[in-house]
Amino acid sequence: MFSTKYTVVYVELLMVCFIFVSVMLSKVSRDLGTKNEVRAFKWMLRIFLVMMVLDSITQIHHARLIQPSLTAISLVYATYMFLIGLMSLMWLAFAEMQINERVIQDPRFIAFCAALAVLFAIPCYGTLVTGWMFSFDADGVFQRGPFFVICNALSYTGVIIATIRSLYASMRTTAPSRKRRMRMLASFMLAPLIGALLQWLIGGYPMVGPCLCIGIMFVFVSLQNDMIHLDALTGLNNRKSLDRYLEEIRPHASELKSYYLFIVDADEFKKVNDRLGHIEGDRALRRIADALRMTGDAFYGFIARFGGDEFVAVTENSYLKDPEDFVKAMSDNLKSICEKHKIEYPLTVSIGYTRIASPSMHTGKILSAADQMLYAKKKEKT
Amino acid sequence: MEYAIVYVEILVLCAVYALIILRSTTDDLGTNFEVRFFKMMMRVYIVMMVADGFTQLQYNDVIRAPLFWVAFAYSSYQFLLGTLSVLWLIFAEMQISDTQMSKRMVLAVVVVPLIVMFVLSFGSIRYGWYYTFDDAGHFVRGPLFPLMNAFAYIYFFATTVHAFVKLRTEKSLVRRRRLRLLGLFIVAPMIGATLQLVIGGYPFVPPSISIGFIFIFVNIQSDQINVDALTGLNNRKSMENYVSGMIENASEHAAFYLFVIDADRFKEINDSKGHVEGDRALRLIADALRATADTFKGFVSRYGGDEFVAVVEATGRSLPDAFYEQVDIQLKRISEKNALEYPLSVSAGCSRCATPLTSVSALIADADKMLYIRKSSKR
Incomplete structure (x- = not known):
């Protein structure tokens, strides 16, 4: 007792x-x-x-x-x-x-x-x-x-x-x-x-x-x-996590172990949003996120929603020989997801990328380099 | 002996909780300093649990040790409790008043008291100020015993008073919530201290402090979940929670307006000036909306991208036009203040809700339609 x-x-x-x-x-x-x-x-x-x-x-x-x-x-x-x-x-x-x-x-x-x-x-x-x-x-x-x-x-x-x-x-x-x-x-x-x-x-x-x-x-x-x-809408990493991830990998970047950063931007997203409403716009963003998730998985990448209709993916060069492979895989995945969900309007993305091969490149610079390429690509399309 | 083991179990539980909190305290909890102090508090608390555990195990003969070590562990515990309260004061003060503490202040409320506490705690081992042990090895209160916990609790109490005083003049909702949180921290430790005084012999103070910390941590975390990182406004999720709450109680007497606000030509800013400038523009718009919402005692959130949602109760003033007007005034003021090179303007649409028979997305869609019409008429 x-x-x-x-x-x-x-x-x-x-x-x-x-x-x-x-x-x-x-x-x-x-x-x-x-x-x-x-x-x-x-x-x-x-x-x-x-x-x-x-x-x-x-x-x-x-x-x-x-x-x-x-x-x-x-x-x-x-x-x-x-x-x-x-x-x-x-x-x-x-x-x-x-x-x-x-x-x-x-x-x-x-x-x-x-x-x-x-x-x-x-x-x-x-x-x-x-x-x-x-x-x-x-x-x-x-x-x-x-x-x-x-x-x-x-x-x-x-x-x-x-x-x-x-x-x-x-x-x-x-x-x-x-x-x-x-x-x-x-x-x-x-x-x-x-x-x-x-x-x-x-x-x-x-x-x-x-x-x-x-x-x-x-x-x-x-x-x-x-x-x-995590981002509430898509369940991807949010911008905060992206910033942290970039800070983590940057010191390890070298010519041997380099990374590719992709910025993925929905084409004509504003039009979808304005014409079909926010709810349809949100749905489109989720579809893009799904496609990005599939693509990211295939190349063992880190993916995040950057904000608005922009997404970011980061992959290591050992898993990805040619960055164009990523671009192609992403478009293919998005196409098949759109078909599966019977999306009636054209949903495509433009992708810009840059290589991170030295620790001295700071985050803002990395992003703006990828952004410039994205912008150029967008211009080409229109 | 059984008693001592369960006592220690309580301490272990508290220590593990503190450890979990310590490990999940990420840099984004607050400013660099706040995070550092919060983490330091957790560490001090864990060591405090270890000291108290040793005291109990020795005092109850689970571990046999000379009386000196019992006293040493006990004194360490008391000193650590004092240290913890000082750290708490600094941590809370950083958030209550934006100004840094002056050097004199630091000396008066941090350095000197810490030295006094140190001397009194460890001096008691030899001189019996706080407590002694009689010949049979039983704990006996010393002449300064009442002072022992008083130090710590004066600090906790002072912070609470300061937080509530500040609360009376603070306007921003986010800051008010934080102040209330800091002020309420004291509730659990006070109950713990009272129980300890009245019943004694049981570990009431350690878990009660732990409850305070968990309360603070969990609330700060959920604030983070509900706040948009870029602009500091409520995020979309908390907007959905808020609006669905408003809809439930909506009637002709409790009607409200929901505004959807969209930056004009934001894509252009983003594309031509880059993301960094785009982000800055969003922050400025957020500031303007915050100021507007304050004048209407309304709610404002970032919906995503360059879109914001505000909610204002339909009382008195001639809504929605007064709202649009106020947004423009605030935007103009902020653009001028920050010497913006490009024009910053927004378009807005609204929907009125006076019935619970609707949904958040329907209200947004309605406001959105109006927004689109107003936007096209601008061009």
Whole structure:
């Protein structure tokens, strides 16, 4: 039996986790992801908050500071265990949506999640009758049942599937931003894993809660950082990231290891915008971004939206022998995307580029060199 | 012993949070100095957690060590708490008042207090000013004990007062938000300190400071998400959030106008003078719109490219013409002030919303149509 002092500090720890996560929950804005992603993430945090409260109750009960009826406290325990499973399912939903946005419309996925939830509920609440997971002996002391460990492990199913799926996705993709996101999703697993490991090694201390709390912070901060560094409309890197990237590579540029910087500018974009409206204009920009993403992937390049209808791509010379290859690939990709989406007006781009082969060229100069070529090309066209 | 371990767990949790914040504090959080001080605070805080952890582990006999080391760890913790509050003062002051602190000021509020705190904290190990340990190894408060935390909290408190005083005269929305944030930092640490005084024996101060930091960090981050980097206006995303909120509450009594503003011949500026000059032009237009929105107590954002969206409630003044007029006046003033060589003008269109049965994109499309008509009539 632990001292009251222990119980108080235990509950304090849970409350600290509670407050930390509440602060984050209050700042999960609608734009942290798509509507459903945000919803899943928010629910995950809410479930976590309830878990912290329930765990506090079980601790206070454990220290005999309160004496509720056995049924009531069993329900608290059972709900706590069920919520672990549910939270891990929420994480699965969240991660799956990042891997494939449309998964949420797939009835099979919904059915799968619902089945898993029912699967958790049966042993958790069934134990009130069967005592499989836990029961209380005559003195009202918590006793593990024969299936305690199995059921507990089962509740990690969601997180485990999500981890495997995102690891697989991270290996298959070549886009750096997506790779980073997938790795981030996979590494969330570490939080409950370390928590469970510590709990197993030095039982009797609250480990899973704080570890999850850290995991949540980690995810939240990476999502926020992505928001800061990505362009909202197209999901490409934004100008801030471009500036930073150029500053990073510039010192390494040499004749041997040189880079090409491309400026991609939509032709007659103003006309699309003025005649067909902003909404159609935005759509056109997204299509160009898609084409650029495809092209960038093919040459392992860094791509960003520079602002307005201008985009930038940077590639290393080891992946790209002739810059005209990039120009051609970009036009081809854009053409096939336009056909696929049945775009009725002509959507083309002009591309100017420059070579970065010395650290002394500063960002403004690089951009204006590429810009000049772009301008010349534009003139040729008209 | 169990108690000490959970105590330390709380400290570890706080330290890891501080570490995550430290690692994701990128250069764009604020000015160079602000970022440096913010990072320094996080580092000091982490060391503080380590010192407190050692104190607890030793005091509760998880680690056996001579009493000197317990006292040393405890004194370090106290001194670091004082240092943290001084850093906080500097960090907050940089944002509250734009002027640099004078050398005298730095000496009076930074250097001297730090030296006093240092002497008092570490001197206590020997002279027992703040605290001593009795023969049984129990903690006993010393004659200056009440001073120990007072130092730190006076600093936290002073910043809050300054932030709120400044808030009364500040007009810019973005700055007001920041000031409020800095002022509110104190809430959690104050609650923590009160709990510590009343209940004692539990770690209340460390997590409460951590909550303050998380609050600040998370809010600064989300400000960054909602602000356009080039112009400092609200960005498109926050405009969409704002306008959809306005639409929900719209009625004949709570009608508003949405303006779409577009720079005239911006492409020409961009093409003939280059992107750098183009960016400058956008910033100047943003300044003009900000000034205009201020006079109408409205909302203004960059929609993308050379397009801006402003929202003004339909009250009293003869909108929308008064708005157009004000934009032109402001643009003229700013062009003259900056001695621009080329003419800077904008065209605008608007739509009126007095019903919740519409959408952001419909309002923009309507305003856009009008913008196009007005633009063609100019040529």
